[in-house]
Amino acid sequence: MKFQLEQRIPYRTVYRLSLYARALRRLDDRGAQTVSSQTLALASGVKAEQVRKDLTQVGHFGRPGLGYPVRQLYAHLQTVLGTTRLRPVVLMGAGRLGRALMAYPGFNKEGFELVAAFDSDPRQITNHPTDNGTVPVYPLNKLERIIKRHNARLAIVAVPAESAQSVVNRLIKAGVRGILNFSPVLLQVPEGITVNNVNLALELEQLHYFTEDSEPGKKAASKPQRP
Amino acid sequence: MKFQLEQRIPYRTVYRLSLYARALRRLDDRGAQTVSSQTLALASGVKAEQVRKDLTQVGHFGRPGLGYPVRQLYAHLQTVLGTTRLRPVVLMGAGRLGRALMAYPGFNKEGFELVAAFDSDPRQITNHPTDNGTVPVYPLNKLERIIKRHNARLAIVAVPAESAQSVVNRLIKAGVRGILNFSPVLLQVPEGITVNNVNLALELEQLHYFTEDSEPGKKAASKPQRP
């Protein structure tokens, strides 16, 4: 028998596991008992072999000839991904992007809760009602206290480029370990802090390149990076 | 002498070239004449070797002992990336996310112009003033006409999950080739159409996984996917 207890899961696999979890939830809603790697692959935009490889990383749930047990696998993925309870997130910046993010229903659906937003502009300091309750907006001086109170480890940074680095420094001091960054700047962070950048302009630029059809055969579209 | 005319540039290299272009623009603003791969690497969050490898993909501009000519390289990257003129983009969905995107100054700065937005809800049909002018919002039935008028090849999809696929079908019929998709659904598109997905909840989920510090040594943070 082979143990692969607590193996570190590869970076891109984690992302795909979330995709599978989403698909499994839909399947469970529809009452499916089992699912094949083939079906899961189709629903997630990857190959069946990839699904099987990924799923063996988290345990051996599949049964040849049958497939994977939908509910059981879903529950297990939730454990692995740490999605079992609501995870608190703070939002930096309550400008237009920030407010759009507060209204985004996807966070709650995937198990995240925007517990607080912060803005340096006093005009933005008001509670902000959303579909899922209300996100209170605070002035920056409350930052440390509230991060501690909620024990938030994740933050979304949606502030102007100029203030991004200083905001991030404060977040890290206050205990934040992961940052989803929308500012078009390269953040300097110490070892052990994870940053995911979302740069919309660069996404478009890349799209544009692979979309140009000037010279035939020159730039065939590649696979999208994130399925 | 070695020609590598019109070689297809790898997927992730394109993304980094945009990063370099951004850094070069700043350097040029500050009056720098030349720049080393080392400096460019530091400004972009990658290794110097990577910068050199990437830059040889687009031509041999570097001079040993000196570095790369800032302005010339910038101009060349613009040509390669097709950033020389303003590229029209249409936006599907004028809800909260859509409106936040209209207000995002980064698009214009990187050479994109949101020429029109569309929404099925009549209440959203009004012109939308932004920092860079006004984005007109139209009802869906104007879609084809306006895409043709502007010859738009790129679209941003910020509509609810239910309508995403049908909107995309229409876009493709109207001539759109590249789609930046914010809806949490797997879009089915024919060969030759490029889709980049931005799924904020999955980004957070991945962050969360690599941020958890329960079992020591278990999940060391990997490098961020997109520098």
Add this chain to the structure above:
DNA sequence: TAATGTGAACTTCTTCACAGCC
């Protein structure tokens, strides 16, 4: 001396192909 360009080594990720189980 400073810095590029690049083959080779290495790592990471994906696909193939098939043995084995239901």
Add this chain to the structure above:
DNA sequence: GGCTGTGAAGAAGTTCACATTA
């Protein structure tokens, strides 16, 4: 027959190390 798990092969991407040139 249908489907999983996996070793091996392959592809893509990154880093090393050094010859070479300004």
